[in-house]
Amino acid sequence: MTKGKHVILCVTGSIASYKAVDIARRLSDSGINVSVVMTDAARQFMSPLAFEAVTRNKVYTNLFDDPLSHVTLPQNADLFLVAPATANTIGKFASGIADEIVSAMFMAFEGTVLIAPAMNEKMFNNPVVQKNIKNLTATGVRFIGPDSGSLACGYEGKGRLADTGEIVEAVISALSPKDLKGKNIVVTAGPTVEAIDPVRFISNRSSGKMGYEIARAASRRGADVTLISGPSPLVPPFGVSFIKVESASEMEDAVSKKFIKCDSLVMAAAVSDFAPSAFSRKKIKKGGLDVLKLRRTPDILQSFGKKKGKKLIVGFAAETGKDIGSAKKKLMSKNLDMIALNDVTQEGAGFNSETNIVTIIDRNGGVSDHPKMKKIEIADIIIDRMLRLWEKGGKR
Ligand code: PMT
Numbered sequence: 001m002t003k004g005k006h007v008i009l010c011v012t013g014s015i016a017s018y019k020a021v022d023i024a025r026r027l028s029d030s031g032i033n034v035s036v037v038m039t040d041a042a043r044q045f046m047s048p049l050a051f052e053a054v055t056r057n058k059v060y061t062n063l064f065d066d067p068l069s070h071v072t073l074p075q076n077a078d079l080f081l082v083a084p085a086t087a088n089t090i091g092k093f094a095s096g097i098a099d100e101i102v103s104a105m106f107m108a109f110e111g112t113v114l115i116a117p118a119m120n121e122k123m124f125n126n127p128v129v130q131k132n133i134k135n136l137t138a139t140g141v142r143f144i145g146p147d148s149g150s151l152a153c154g155y156e157g158k159g160r161l162a163d164t165g166e167i168v169e170a171v172i173s174a175l176s177p178k179d180l181k182g183k184n185i186v187v188t189a190g191p192t193v194e195a196i197d198p199v200r201f202i203s204n205r206s207s208g209k210m211g212y213e214i215a216r217a218a219s220r221r222g223a224d225v226t227l228i229s230g231p232s233p234l235v236p237p238f239g240v241s242f243i244k245v246e247s248a249s250e251m252e253d254a255v256s257k258k259f260i261k262c263d264s265l266v267m268a269a270a271v272s273d274f275a276p277s278a279f280s281r282k283k284i285k286k287g288g289l290d291v292l293k294l295r296r297t298p299d300i301l302q303s304f305g306k307k308k309g310k311k312l313i314v315g316f317a318a319e320t321g322k323d324i325g326s327a328k329k330k331l332m333s334k335n336l337d338m339i340a341l342n343d344v345t346q347e348g349a350g351f352n353s354e355t356n357i358v359t360i361i362d363r364n365g366g367v368s369d370h371p372k373m374k375k376i377e378i379a380d381i382i383i384d385r386m387l388r389l390w391e392k393g394g395k396r
Contacts, residue, residue: 001172001175001176001217001220001221001380002030002032002172002175002176003030003031003032004031004033005031005032005033005078005079006032006033006034006035006076006077006078006079007027007032007033007034007077007078007081007171007175008035008037008073008074008077008079008080008081008105008109009023009024009027009034009051009081009082009083010036010038010039010080010081010083010085010089010102010105010106011036011037011038011039011042011046011082011083011084012038012039012041012042012082012084012085012089012102013039013040013041013042013044013045013086013088014042014045014084014085014086014118014119014161015118015152016084016118016152016160016161017042017045018045018046019083019084019161020036020046020051020083020084021050021051021054022164023081023083023164024051024054024055025054025055026164026165027168027171027172028054028055028056030168030172032171032175033057034055034057035055035057035073035077036048036051036052036055036057036059036060037059037101037102038061038101038102039100039101040061040100041086041088043061048061060073060101060105061101062101063100063101063104069101070098070101070104070105070108071108073105074108074110075108077109077111078111078112078175079112079113079114079174079175080105080106080109080111080112080113080114081113081114081115081116081171082102082113082114082116083115083116083118083144083161083167084116084117084118084161085115085116085117086117086118086119087117087119087123087124087126087129089102089103090115090117090129090132090136091129091132092106093106093115093132093136094132094133094136095132112142112174113141114142114143114144114167114170114171114174115136115141115142115143115144116144116145116146116161116162116167117133117143117145117146117159117161118145118146118159118161119159120153120155120159121151121155121156121157121158121159122155123159124157124159142170144162144166144167144170145160145161145163145166145167146158146159146160146161146162147160147161148160165235166238169216169220169237169238169239172220173219173220173239176220176221176222177221177222178221178222179221179222179387180218180221180222180387181221181222181223182222183218183222183223183224183264184223184224184226184261184262184263185215185218185223185224185225185226185262185265186226186255186259186262186264186265186266187211187215187218187226187227187228187265187266187268188227188228188229188251188255188265188266188268188269188271188300189206189208189210189212189214189229189232189268189269190206190207190208190211190229190230190231190232190269190270191203191204191205191208191230191231191232191269191270191272192230192245192246192247192248192250192251192269192270192271192272192297193230193231193246193247193272194247194248194272194274194275194276194297195246195247195276195279196279196280197279197280197281197282197283197284198281198282200283200284202272202274202275202276202294203230203231203272204270204272204351205270205351205352206230206232206269206352207232207234207351207352208229208230208232208234209234209352209353209354209375210316210356210375210379211227211229211266211268212227212229212232212234212236212237213374213375213376213378213379214266214379214383215227215236215237215240216237216240216376216379217376217379217380217383218266218379218383219237219238219240221383224241225237225241226240226241226242226258226262227240227241227242227243228243228251228254228258228269229242229243229244229245229269230245230246230251230269230270231244231246243258247272247275247297248271248272248275248297248298248300249298251269251271251300252300252303255300256304259304259311262311263311263312264311264312264313264314264386265304265311265312266314266382267300267313267314267315267316268316269300270351271297271299271300272297273296273297274294274296275295275297276292276293276294276295277293277295299334301313301315301334301336302333302334302335305334305335305336306335308335312337312338312386312389312390313334313335313337313338314336314337314338314340314386315331315334315336315339315340316339316340316341316342317330317339317340317341317342318342318344318350318351319341319342319343319344320343320344321345322341322343322359323341323343324341324359327339327359327361328361331363336363337362337363337386337389338360338361338362338363338382338385338386338389339360339361340358340359340378340382341360341361342356342357342358343357348372349372354375355372355373355374355375356372356375356378357370357371357372357373358378358381360381360382360385362389363389364389364392366385368385
């Protein structure tokens with residue numbers, strides 16, 4: 001969604017300026033063309049070379065090296081980010097001072113501006129700084145953070161640069177189309193865990209990556225997203241409401257609480273099909289169990305498929321082989337609008353990989369194969385297909 005977009009990343013003189021290298025790298029990894037601009041004070045902390053190495057672009061440091069760059073660079077940029085932003089730079093922006101390259105570029109830029117401040121908490125709480133932030137906010141500038149915590153100067157308080165992941169997410173989100181605005185989407189992810197006794201359980205190899213990326217992509221595109229996840233080490237995407245569950249029945253309860261208000265349910269979770277028929281409160285002794293009796297768990301997708309009304313319901317089919325027949329059967333029997341089939345035996349597909357290979361089948365008979373790609377890219381493709389189904393008004 002953001003490939004080929006151009007972001008100006010301004011770095012100003014703060015100890016947190018080293019974190020801007022990570023921001024520049026992560027934006028570049030997302031296919032964004034990043035031009036870094038540094039104040040003299042920033043260069044006291046960091047060398048332009050570090051930014052040149054991660055962005056592969058020239059770093060701008062002086063208003064007079066290329067006298068027109070403060071006008072031409074902003075003309076071709078989609079977003080202007082300042083991270084970290086000092087009290088001094090924020091003050092210049094708020095008062096229209098343009099006496100060096102960063103403030104001059106800010107004056108010449110007409111699009112979305114994001115500012116991530118970082119400074120001592122007394123400086124941040126200074127009424128002049130607060131007034132400058134208020135005035136800039138009133139002109140449409142958006143502030144990210146700062147966070148509270150221990151500061152480099154030894155103080156505790158509000159003034160830490162916001163999490164770099166949050167800053168990167170805010171940039172990507174601001175650059176993404178808002179074609180899901182007004183939609184409420186529930187996404188499930190990860191495995192479910194069915195306890196045998198206090199130490200043992202039945203589960204599967206799902207990491208949660210596929211579902212988390214769908215939640216992330218939907219949120220970036222403007223949807224109001226609830227992510228319901230089984231146990232996973234992943235950090236929930238910024239801006240997404242998060243509900244953590246363990247078992248299939250907990251996941252079913254969580255879905256049922258959110259289902260009424262949602263426009264769509266996307267089930268990427270690998271829900272365990274079986275659970276022990278009884279839970280032993282005490283650890284079962286070795287030799288205390290020859291046969292483990294199982295019961296079927298609720299089929300969440302099937303039960304909500306029956307109540308779908310006008311909601312769009314999307315499932316996944318995890319198969320060991322490209323079994324389109326079985327995926328189609330799941331689509332029909334669970335009353336889905338769309339199903340993404342992944343052959344979990346293929347390299348780079350299915351459980352715990354960064355990529356996936358899917359065949360998407362929709363209720364109108366549309367079938368499309370998608371080669372190996374990042375799970376976030378698959379997520380965007382699934383959302384594009386959902387939008388097309390919505391456009392058709394659910395006609396079948
Ligand atoms: O989490 P990752 O490591 O990124 O891996 C991604 C994934 C392989 C888990 C994901 O891409 C995927 O295929 N998810 C669905 C796994 C699965 O349970 O497939 P299934 O064919 O058994 O089930 C079909 C559908 O019914 C699924 O949408 C599933 O969520 C749903 N289901 C299944 C059983 C059950 N009791 N209730 C359900 O709702």
